[in-house]
Amino acid sequence: MTNDLIGLTRAWAAAPGDGSGTVDCCLLAAEVHKRLGYYDYAPDFAWVFEKYTDDSLPSWFMARWLLKNGTRLDGPEPHAVVLMEGDNGGAMGTVMDDGRILHIHKRNGVVIAALPPNAGHYFRLHK
Numbered sequence: 564m565t566n567d568l569i570g571l572t573r574a575w576a577a578a579p580g581d582g583s584g585t586v587d588c589c590l591l592a593a594e595v596h597k598r599l600g601y602y603d604y605a606p607d608f609a610w611v612f613e614k615y616t617d618d619s620l621p622s623w624f625m626a627r628w629l630l631k632n633g634t635r636l637d638g639p640e641p642h643a644v645v646l647m648e649g650d651n652g653g654a655m656g657t658v659m660d661d662g663r664i665l666h667i668h669k670r671n672g673v674v675i676a677a678l679p680p681n682a683g684h685y686f687r688l689h690k
Contacts, residue, residue, distance in 0.1 A: 564598055565665055565675065572672040575617035578605065587612075588667050589625070592644050592655040595665055599642050599657075602690030604632075625653045626684070633686035639664070640687065647683035658685065 567579070574585030579594045586594075589611070593604040611620070625646055629635075636643055643658045647666065656666025659675060664682070668674045 565595065565659075568594070568665070568673045569675070570672045571667075573667045573669075576612035586667065586673060588655045591665070591667060591673065592657050595657040596642075596644070596688065601642070601688065604688070604690075622653070625655060629684070629686045629688075632690075633688040636685040636687055639685050643685045643687050645678075645683040645685050647678075656683070 568586070568591065571579065571584060571586040573588065574583065575587055576590070577583050577585035577587050578590045579586050589608050590605055593608065597603040597605070611624075629644065629646055633644065639645065639658045639662060641658055641660050641662070645656045645658060645664055645666070646653050647656060648654075654667060656664040658664055662677070663675045664678050665673065665675045668676070
């Protein structure tokens, strides 16, 4: 389900399958969420990429969006979105069925890896 995503590198506003070989962490989380059978949040992010750049996105933005569109969890659960510490205030990943997290690693691109339970803040999205 996610093999085609592994190894994509990070780029602002890049979507999986756009042919660039890159992906944005928000659009990666939205794509995985959609593939798991949930709501497709990707179109909801379009205005963010029009209004902000990689350097101008406020550091609090992703946390506020997750609090508005999800319920905060005490720890990881399958299919939850995780907000991890990142260079620009955070990075999103998704908890997979086996408990590992699909996310963008700074040097290795998209990976599935085990992370400690306190690696971030977990959210169950409403849709």
